[in-house]
Amino acid sequence: MSRSLTREIENSSQAGLGTGRNYVLDKNFDPAAEESKWREYWREHDIYHFDPLDKSRKTYSIDTPPPYPSGDFHVGNALNWCYIDFVARYKRMKGFNVHFPQGWDCHGLPTEVRVEQTFKIRKNDLPPEQFVEMCRKLTGEYIAKMKQSMNLLGISSDWALEYKTMDPSYYKLTQLSFIELFKSGHLYRGEHPVNWCPRDETAIAEAEVVYQERKGTLHYMRFGHANEHIEIASTRPELLSACVGIAVHPKDEKYKLVVGKTIAVPIFGQQARVISDDEVDPRYGTGAVMICTFGDKTDVRWQAKYHLPVIKALTENGRLSVDDPRFKGLKAEEARRKIVAELQASGLLTKTEPITQNIGTCWRCQTPVEIIARPQWFMKTRDLTQKVVEWAGKLDWIPSFSKQRLIDWAESLDWDWVVSRQRIFATPIPVWYCTKCESTIIPNEESLPVDPRKDKSPGEECPRCGNRELRGETDVLDTWMDSSITAAVHAGWPNKSELFNRLFPADLQPNGLDIVRTWDYYLLVRSLALFGRPPYKTLLINGMVKGTDGRMMHKSYGNYVVADEAIKKVGADALRQWAAAGGSTGYDIPFRWNELEHGKKFLTKLWNVTRFVLANTTEPLRLKKPSTLSLIDRWLLASLQELIQKVSEAFETFQFNTALEAIRNFTWHALADDYLEAVKHRLQTGRELSDLTATQYCLREAVLTICKLLAPICPHISEAVYQQFQSEATKSVHLESWPEHEKALDDTSIRNGRFLLDLIAHARREKSSKGLSLGSNIKRIIVSTEAEHLHLLKENEETILRTLKADYMDLERLPLNSNQVGESSAGFVVEIIAK
Ligand SMILES: [Zn+2]
Numbered sequence: 134m135s136r137s138l139t140r141e142i143e144n145s146s147q148a149g150l151g152t153g154r155n156y157v158l159d160k161n162f163d164p165a166a167e168e169s170k171w172r173e174y175w176r177e178h179d180i181y182h183f184d185p186l187d188k189s190r191k192t193y194s195i196d197t198p199p200p201y202p203s204g205d206f207h208v209g210n211a212l213n214w215c216y217i218d219f220v221a222r223y224k225r226m227k228g229f230n231v232h233f234p235q236g237w238d239c240h241g242l243p244t245e246v247r248v249e250q251t252f253k254i255r256k257n258d259l260p261p262e263q264f265v266e267m268c269r270k271l272t273g274e275y276i277a278k279m280k281q282s283m284n285l286l287g288i289s290s291d292w293a294l295e296y297k298t299m300d301p302s303y304y305k306l307t308q309l310s311f312i313e314l315f316k317s318g319h320l321y322r323g324e325h326p327v328n329w330c331p332r333d334e335t336a337i338a339e340a341e342v343v344y345q346e347r348k349g350t351l352h353y354m355r356f357g358h359a360n361e362h363i364e365i366a367s368t369r370p371e372l373l374s375a376c377v378g379i380a381v382h383p384k385d386e387k388y389k390l391v392v393g394k395t396i397a398v399p400i401f402g403q404q405a406r407v408i409s410d411d412e413v414d415p416r417y418g419t420g421a422v423m424i425c426t427f428g429d430k431t432d433v434r435w436q437a438k439y440h441l442p443v444i445k446a447l448t449e450n451g452r453l454s455v456d457d458p459r460f461k462g463l464k465a466e467e468a469r470r471k472i473v474a475e476l477q478a479s480g481l482l483t484k485t486e487p488i489t490q491n492i493g494t495c496w497r498c499q500t501p502v503e504i505i506a507r508p509q510w511f512m513k514t515r516d517l518t519q520k521v522v523e524w525a526g527k528l529d530w531i532p533s534f535s536k537q538r539l540i541d542w543a544e545s546l547d548w549d550w551v552v553s554r555q556r557i558f559a560t561p562i563p564v565w566y567c568t569k570c571e572s573t574i575i576p577n578e579e580s581l582p583v584d585p586r587k588d589k590s591p592g593e594e595c596p597r598c599g600n601r602e603l604r605g606e607t608d609v610l611d612t613w614m615d616s617s618i619t620a621a622v623h624a625g626w627p628n629k630s631e632l633f634n635r636l637f638p639a640d641l642q643p644n645g646l647d648i649v650r651t652w653d654y655y656l657l658v659r660s661l662a663l664f665g666r667p668p669y670k671t672l673l674i675n676g677m678v679k680g681t682d683g684r685m686m687h688k689s690y691g692n693y694v695v696a697d698e699a700i701k702k703v704g705a706d707a708l709r710q711w712a713a714a715g716g717s718t719g720y721d722i723p724f725r726w727n728e729l730e731h732g733k734k735f736l737t738k739l740w741n742v743t744r745f746v747l748a749n750t751t752e753p754l755r756l757k758k759p760s761t762l763s764l765i766d767r768w769l770l771a772s773l774q775e776l777i778q779k780v781s782e783a784f785e786t787f788q789f790n791t792a793l794e795a796i797r798n799f800t801w802h803a804l805a806d807d808y809l810e811a812v813k814h815r816l817q818t819g820r821e822l823s824d825l826t827a828t829q830y831c832l833r834e835a836v837l838t839i840c841k842l843l844a845p846i847c848p849h850i851s852e853a854v855y856q857q858f859q860s861e862a863t864k865s866v867h868l869e870s871w872p873e874h875e876k877a878l879d880d881t882s883i884r885n886g887r888f889l890l891d892l893i894a895h896a897r898r899e900k901s902s903k904g905l906s907l908g909s910n911i912k913r914i915i916v917s918t919e920a921e922h923l924h925l926l927k928e929n930e931e932t933i934l935r936t937l938k939a940d941y942m943d944l945e946r947l948p949l950n951s952n953q954v955g956e957s958s959a960g961f962v963v964e965i966i967a968k
């Protein structure tokens with residue numbers, strides 16, 4: 134757009150045009166004021182309400198992931214929620230009855246840890262009820278903060294469908310799902326080694342173990358006695374007390390003679406049998422390794438395979454449990470130092486060397502994970518691996534590479550899912566045990582929710598042995614047990630009514646790439662066990678956000694931006710544009726302030742174009758398509774059709790960046806730079822009415838269509854612009870129908886119009902290269918082109934002359950292979966003659 138037109142737009146007054154319009158665009162675009170005004174408007178009119186009784190429209194259900202109420206809503210969360218909202222808004226305009234709930238995954242470690250940190254207590258310092266109350270209160274505060282951020286961002290969730298997993302009405306369903314899975318044989322209680330966080334004193338699932346590189350020391354220790362000994366290297370001498378065997382490689386000649394013998398463990402003296410196994414790496418340390426119960430997963434396998442005894446190495450809070458007053462009760466690291474000193478003193482430590490290890494740590498507190506066996510509840514997930522893999526292959530994954538992540542994960546799991554946790558703020562496991570025969574007693578479904586930690590048992594006595602002493606389970610459920618049934622809960626389960634079948638499985642499962650292994654996996658495996666089918670149809674996966682320094686955004690890196698801060702600076706619609714345009718769906722995207730500024734600039738442009746259109750159109754805005762349209766008009770309308778086609782396809786395939794780029798390009802270039810410049814002269818007073826009508830019609834069509842196409846991504850400005858055309862408006866642009874494009878595009882108008890506009894643009898450049906201002910009059914324009922274009926130019930002579938402010942146009946015919954035309958790829962040569 135030329136500077137002069139920009140100025141004209143900026144200065145254009147709306148005086149006299151506001152009649153009948155209840156809202157006028159201010160001269161300056163102020164995102165904060167505009168956005169809050171429209172959010173209030175939507176809330177007042179309940180625009181995003183899901184109507185369960187409306188069966189005239191097809192249902193589109195979204196199983197929004199319920200976030201942990203941490204109080205923070207950063208731009209990474211914003212990316213996730215923007216994707217969901219783009220789809221929700223698009224589907225509403227496509228005529229769907231959109232079900233877009235928002236919930237909160239309240240239970241779990243993060244909240245307990247926060248309460249412990251905030252109030253400087255440990256979970257066991259208080260009675261459980263009191264601790265739970267503190268967790269609930271803090272959770273409520275965090276929810277309020279995050280809800281506010283989601284609203285600021287313009288997320289169109291239906292708050293009438295809000296749920297919290299800590300509410301008795303919700304965890305009652307978690308308990309019901311537990312009972313159903315128990316009855317169908319998918320759950321069992323057993324004493325198997327599991328990953329354990331000694332800091333948080335709870336079992337954790339494999340998905341919650343994060344591997345980190347850490348530096349350690351390899352200690353070479355002498356086992357056995359003077360006449361028969363063997364040297365073993367280990368990073369964990371503190372586990373010596375739980376050493377139950379020694380493993381060597383079958384082909385390792387050094388150890389051939391000791392296989393099958395028993396050898397004494399240093400310091401503690403127990404006898405360890407030497408076994409040979411292919412899994413031993415003969416190049417690691419001395420080639421002989423100690424088997425401890427339990428140092429790692431290999432130890433777990435070997436203990437079972439060779440029927441070795443189990444010696445409990447550590448207590449649940451990570452202290453040595455050996456019955457030796459020198460070491461009992463020491464923390465693992467302290468025990469290591471003391472044992473190493475002892476080995477050294479007795480000459481049993483032959484050497485040490487530094488080593489880099491890949492250590493499994495707790496995802497929440499980064500404490501190295503231990504492996505501890507105690508009674509736990511498990512879900513038989515391994516039995517379902519084949520089904521999970523089959524179904525994962527059949528579902529729609531956006532982008533498709535995310536599918537493999539789930540399949541690889543499911544196939545890599547070699548332990549069942551441990552669903553019990555030794556925590557407090559969580560859904561209680563609804564079982565009691567007979568103190569005599571250890572039978573498991575489950576309550577009636579009608580009595581749910583229950584809390585066996587304090588409630589009376591459901592019956593008076595054990596149904597099996599008649600014992601009257603029953604003990605309530607004190608363990609609780611993994612938080613994923615709460616949040617992996619959300620899709621069914623939204624659909625009204627356990628009531629499997631007609632609505633259930635409309636809402637389940639969910640049409641859309643949106644989440645980040647980082648939780649495909651957890652969230653998407655648990656959802657699928659639970660649903661297959663409970664309902665025999667997957668809980669979702671399409672998975673929409675977003676990538677992670679990188680900070681301005683190029684690293685993944687993380688609080689500890691100092692590159693973390695909260696959504697509210699960005700919205701305050703540039704407005705929600707600009708932040709939403711970054712989410713759409715930042716990268717292809719599913720890939721990591723960088724956070725860049727200049728991209729947000731670019732988004733804001735685009736909005737200002739659209740604002741100004743709208744103001745110009747409003748200032749130059751008379752009320753009421755004409756709706757009927759004029760019978761005569763010039764080439765430029767036909768070009769604009771055909772290009773608009775092309776835009777609708779492109780943007781619709783992009784939304785159907787979840788390619789938000791493609792959609793936004795097309796809309797921005799059209800607005801900026803086709804509408805503002807090309808069309809407005811070429812028709813400006815028609816809007817001046819004294820022009821023919823038919824020209825004026827056609828121009829007004831086209832401008833209105835373009836602006837209205839743009840705001841409909843842009844509505845899913847920039848809901849606020851789209852509403853502001855849309856409301857200007859109130860005479861025929863429904864309540865909101867978000868209740869409008871999505872524009873449909875004509876089946877056949879008018880390619881001829883697109884091609885010919887482009888030729889004409891390129892010629893005008895070229896002539897303008899010629900003009901300025903001669904030092905002439907764009908507004909100055911010129912005498913003559915000489916166009917040389919091929920014969921086929923001559924007629925076209927003749928027909929549009931007036932547009933050319935008026936746009937370029939020229940008195941005459943001379944047309945010269947050039948043969949197709951002319952050198953002159955060859956120089957210009959556009960197919961014409963233009964010469965400007967000044968006055
Ligand atoms: Zn931990």
Ligand SMILES: [Zn+2]
Nearest residue numbers: 567570595598
């Ligand atoms: Zn019993």
